[in-house]
Amino acid sequence: SAVISQKPSRDICQRGTSLTIQCQVDSQVTMMFWYRQQPGQSLTLIATANQGSEATYESGFVIDKFPISRPNLTFSTLTVSNMSPEDSSIYLCSVEGGEQLYEQYFGPGTRLTVT
């Protein structure tokens, strides 16, 4: 299975600022995913990022708020823009890969607190 790292692991940010989260994978993968996990909740998919194309956003998420870059097959970034306290959450990246179809492996997450 892929080994995934995220930076930063946690941050406390001021309202109105932006934070860019990095996701690095130890092998080349086609599809990378960004999720949000609000306190006490399950995971919600924000967008799917394929290398060489625009990210595909889920309903309720827009590119202006969550711009994503995918410059190569091992790296992606998610920016949380113009933050508000409602953006406080854990942000997780994941990749599809493994021995069987559709398996997803997750990074350790970035815990974001907006004050």
Next chain:
Amino acid sequence: EDQVTQSPEALRLQEGESSSLNCSYTVSGLRGLFWYRQDPGKGPEFLFTLYSAGEEKEKERLKATLTKKESFLHITAPKPEDSATYLCAVQADFNKFYFGSGTKLNVKP
């Protein structure tokens, strides 16, 4: 409407007391059902994938089964280190991925 529902929300067991967690789903075009374990402050850890009704997978004290409407995660003789939140997810048509809200398991010594 596609959705995934897990029950119970929380489960307390004594060490050695076997039980089952449930994941029921209504999605169009099931491609796979996944079980994950999540420890506090960490990302989900992949456990199992099930693709078709009747399929079963086992790993140590865990056994996952799948029917056309639901999946069960059976925990046999659990230990305190099995305490975690167990998440179920379903992949449906158009690569849609839906997560349940999880079952928080607490195993007391």
